[in-house]
Ligand SMILES: [Ca+2]
Ligand SMILES: [Ca+2]
Ligand SMILES: [Ca+2]
């Protein structure tokens with residue numbers, strides 16, 4: 423009896439110790455090694471345990487990542503059917519990719535480049551440059567040369583493969599030490615900022631301006647349930663798949679709806695609907711467009727001519743005080759460019775948001791008839807500067823566009839004489855008259 427009691431006490435004591443150990447347990451650790459060979463082929467299994475990022479001009483660049491105790495690998499694959507270089511210009515005028523990495527940048531600050539910002543650029547002839555920011559916010563170019571493979575001594579380790587008429591792929595490996603950090607620091611912080619710059623010669627360039635602003639880079643999370651680029655830390659309450667088929671969408675606010683054919687003579691697109699709602703942890707935006715011809719042939723600059731949409735978002739508190747404002751342009755390849763209220767157009771951006779397209783058909787292929795495209799996006803309240811979702815609200819102009827650049831504005835907005843000039847043309851610049859989205 424006595425022994426049983428002692429055993430019981432011991433058992434409870436041990437259980438307590440175990441629970442304590444669990445609570446105080448260190449978060450997931452980076453693996454010893456991800457077993458990646460830097461040979462330009464992005465094929466190793468470790469690359470595919472974190473969701474990839476599609477970016478670049480017309481969505482031609484796919485970025486994968488893998489990290490271990492020693493450093494981080496980026497696998498970059500570029501679709502490019504016309505590999506070319508500028509005859510007179512250098513690397514920056516040719517088909518090239520640049521990658522910026524900053525392990526110290528804080529997305530909540532307005533950081534410029536600094537000693538923790540690293541930039542590696544390479545073009546399809548093997549020309550490369552490696553630069554690091556200095557104290558004064560300028561790039562200091564450390565090396566500029568030509569090679570398809572680098573051992574990783576003065577630069578990150580790298581190898582490039584170019585396939586004529588198909589594209590190119592590269593692997594780039596930075597040690598944590600090179601980036602000015604350590605594996606344990608990264609495990610604790612669980613975030614690094616990176617950005618991809620891309621030029622498709624004779625088409626367009628994406629993100630050449632944004633590389634000067636590490637706070638606006640993609641946020642990459644390497645460990646835990648929310649691994650990937652720019653995913654809000656709390657999971658969405660619906661499946662972000664672009665389909666808007668969850669029950670909650672039925673009661674969402676309709677922010678725009680109509681029929682392209684009725685609004686614009688000769689238009690081939692059909693019905694469209696845009697909705698939004700305030701959820702538990704963020705705002706959800708959705709759209710569906712009937713579109714027999716999915717076209718998005720333009721690069722980032724003229725992306726407004728592609729099938730897509732523009733969000734004009736003004737966030738206000740209950741007293742009407744502005745909290746945040748965004749102008750975001752999305753085409754079928756993803757976010758293209760944005761404008762801040764302070765002014766200034768940036769060529770591309772990395773909204774802190776989870777989004778997905780539902781492409782029902784084929785883009786830029788007219789050998790078939792398409793059905794349409796849909797989109798869902800979850801933006802955490804934090805990114806909208808909303809601290810009180812019960813009373814803060816959004817004035818939203820969600821303009822839906824077809825390839826012909828027919829931009830459909832909400833009926834209530836376009837029919838309001840206050841938004842029209844004497845010729846009947848509608849100005850987009852009256853946020854006080856935008857449809858309201860609130861809890
Ligand atoms: Ca490899
Ligand atoms: Ca090209
Ligand atoms: Ca969904």
Ligand SMILES: [Ca+2]
Pocket residue numbers: 714715716783784785786787788789790791792
């Ligand atoms: Ca098609």
